Amino acid sequence: MPDDETQTPTLNRGAAARTSHELHAQRLPGAGDTPAPWLLRLIAVGLVLAALNLRPAITSLGALLEEVREGLHMSGSVAGVLTSVPPLCFAVFGVMAPRLARRFGAGAVVCAGMAAIAAGLVIRPYIGSTAGFLAASALALMGIAVSNILMPVIVKRWFPDRVGTMTGLYSMALALGTALAAAVTVPVTGALGGDWQAGLVVWAVPAALAVLPWIVLVRDRTPAPAPAASGPSAPGRAAPEAPALRITRSRTAWGLACFFGLQATAAYITMGWMPQIFRDAGVSAGTAGLLLAVTMAMGVPLAFVIPRVASRLKQQGPIVVVLGLCGLIGYGGLYLAPAAGAWAWALLLGVANCAFPLALTMIGMRARSGAGVVRLSAFAQSTGYLISIPGPLLVGVLYQHSGGWGLPIALMAGLMIPQMVAGILAGRDRTIEDEC
Helix, strand or coil: CHHHHHHHHHHHHHHHHHHHHHHHHHHCCCCCCCCCHHHHHHHHHHHHHHHHCCCHHHHHHHHCHHHHHHHHCCCHHHHHHHHHHHHHHHHHHHCCHHHHHHHHCHHHHHHHHHHHHHHHHHHHHHCCCHHHHHHHHHHHHHHHHHHHHHHHHHHHHHCCCCHHHHHHHHHHHHHHHHHHHHHHHHHHHHHCCCCHHHHHHCCHHHHHHHHHHHHHHCCCCCCCCCCCCCCCCCCCCCCCCCCCCCHHHCHHHHHHHHHHHHHHHHHHHHHHHHHHHHHHCCCCHHHHHHHHHHHHHCHHHHHHHHHHHHHHCCCCHHHHHHHHHHHHHHHHHHHHCCCCCHHHHHHHHHHHCCHHHHHHHHHHHCCCCHHHHHHHHHHHHHHHHHHHCHHHHHHHHHHHHHCCCHHHHHHHHHHHHHHHHHHHHHCCCCCHHHCC
């Protein structure tokens, strides 16, 4: 009897532990388990809400750049530095994303990223100095950077058989958030009495809401699911661990990094400077914001369609060329008749900006495993954002010292050629595991 009395609590504790473990596994399945449908739906909602907040911090600033410059007494060169801060932060902080994801889990990092975006957007309008504005912007951009890197990873982790569809979904949400911020920031600022600080701080609200779905995944530490085995294995034996990838040896990885960097250069020049180009051509501030919104809104339908089409093709080079040609025509029009054909140029440049969801799709396609996607996403995006840093800054310097937009627009058009070359290289039918 004493033995029974001493053993029963132990057995009950063991049963309770097993029950707790089973319930937790049902909520947050590990590699090889089938996630519950409600969990997948929640993750899809989280992806959409997170993506909606990955660009308003940038495009809302672009729409009010002139007011911010006056309010903080910035020169054109300093404003160029300000438009270069996003790619700089994405390059510096993006490198941290894989290590943070291994330590805390991808869901927890994205959750913290959304909180950092909200905090930075609340602080930066009211800090009262250029240096403080840059620092608070960097906090928000840090959250954007790690979330940027981990979006493809989360898609590969939870939706391995729907990479194109889910990449298209969050890319469409990202484009929608970008366009909304560009379109409504100026009208909202006007409705709030013309206070540019209030017009910027309102974008902290959706960022705070985006934190909520990711709270469920804060405790998820499971790795990405392993790819299906290509052949039989001995029962009871674990699959051999894949060797570490030397990703810098991969031409595909470098091609993808260059393609990502050059499209990011074009995107951040567009988001930071295009409203100013139109305003200098005689377009009103509200219309210039709407033109930027049109450019960004083109990504809403195309960001959903292009990844689905790209994922069905063995090579993505033809899509790269079409997008690049649209960019060349758009920049040519912006140079020759910026006001007369403004809406057409905005549409064409919006099509060209859809190189971003294409690049994200290729990240998911150019690696066979979840671990490979993590490495490739971090390398391509961090290296790509490093490549993109000089572009917006150089545009600001050229604009200030030349007194017009001829040289900056020529630079933008010229960068489209190497972007197409790098995209064709990155779009070949191969994976980094074949080259490392």
